[in-house]
């Protein structure tokens with residue numbers, strides 16, 4: 320994709336900046352797969368119930384998608400599980416969905432829905448626990464009400480399961496595969512399923528989870544090899560209650576052909592699961608249009624912030640170089656302005672980040688100038704010249720998005736004259752470039768609605784009746800706000816297109832107006 324795209328930029332970061340600098344909200348769970356999937360104890364300890372990341376694979380890969388009906392196009396991965404009414408259903412027994420959603424919520428933003436965050440967590444759980452890379456798209460839309468019930472349950476017969484998977488658009492072979500792919504992780508817990516699993520009296524498994532295979536925290540084909548060799552302890556295959564042996568009925572439904580092929584080939588198992596996992600998380604209600612598969616930009620600007628400081632336009636920026644750990648690259652940021660001029664600044668190494676269990680890494684460079692022992696993290700531009708686009712020269716190689724440049728909108732920005740009037744109120748001053756066709760300028764109050772969705776409330780800034788010049792090229796538009804507890808981004812409609820600042824400002828950081 321072409322930068323900038325607020326939604327894709329943010330989805331890309333959430334997907335590929337997993338650990339280290341700019342780590343995404345789930346990074347704390349990526350340490351060890353055991354704890355990512357199961358919480359700090361291999362038994363599912365109560366204290367850290369909410370960390371049970373198995374919920375992610377299960378929530379997303381099983382429960383959330385099951386209500387999709389490929390005929391009428393309803394249901395799918397739409398985060399309807401966040402509603403208490405769904406969590407209370409018997410079919411969702413024993414799952415800490417409420418707690419999972421608290422963790423999921425940390426990744427939700429104006430550009431990332433609850434449903435996207437669930438899908439992302441599932442992808443990360445799979446990839447960081449030895450699984451294949453799963454294509455990730457964004458753009459899921461959160462349901463506004465609970466969905467119809469319909470999660471497959473172990474006591475149902477084979478025909479109902481085949482029908483349930485067919486409703487989602489999966490064939491019988493795909494059903495066998497998908498269940499095997501899901502059941503490479505985790506197991507069945509006694510508490511919610513006392514008719515399937517007995518109390519285990521195992522000090523290493525204090526929560527009485529009978530696992531689907533011997534390597535329950537790792538993605539591998541042992542679920543198939545153990546099944547084929549007859550050594551499996553899968554409680555849904557060799558459970559004492561044959562009525563609930565749904566994996567046995569499903570795995571055997573084609574004479575074991577599919578399971579045998581998985582047992583014979585870890586690679587086939589991995590590639591099949593990658594495809595089916597992706598299809599599963601991409602099962603969405605009709606009308607939802609997903610983005611393309613998110614791939615990392617090789618050179619990605621980040622933290623681009625323009626601030627008007629009187630006669631000086633301050634530009635701070637960083638850039639992420641994908642697929643390198645080189646801390647000594649020569650990185651120059653180049654830019655063009657409104658009057659045919661150019662500028663450049665040598666960026667300094669900042670830090671590293673990584674993704675997918677260290678399979679990928681990235682090096683970050685940023686504007687950072689030390690003058691007389693004082694670090695400034697911006698370059699000073701002439702407001703009249705402004706800036707229109709950037710490009711980057713990395714070890715002699717130019718990245719300018721195939722000649723397009725990385726466009727920058729300098730039509731509006733925060734002015735440093737913004738200040739706190741008194742304890743609960745503040746004045747936003749927005750510097751608007753003279754001559755741009757800004758039909759509206761507004762603050763965007765980033766907040767959460769009663770349905771746990773991030774919403775943006777626009778607060779119009781009235782155009783000043785008399786121009787208030789801040790310098791030769793910009794005038795100030797001002798508005799007072801009285802809620803200091805939320806973040807405000809700045810938005811503007813320029814030539815009919817809406818733009819937003821990439822950061823939301825907290826007014827408590829503003830200086831006092833009377834100072």
Ligand code: HEM
Nearest residue numbers: 373376377380381413471472473497498501505506507508
């Ligand atoms: C007919 C279809 C299926 C049935 C009847 C079924 C049944 C179950 C049951 C009873 C559990 C135990 C839950 C608990 O103890 O809280 C479970 C766990 C699990 N299932 Fe399935 N499942 C099915 C399909 C799938 C699919 C398609 C996936 C993913 C692709 C999946 C992924 C998982 C995972 C990851 C767990 C482990 C959760 C944990 O350990 O906390 N299941 N399944």
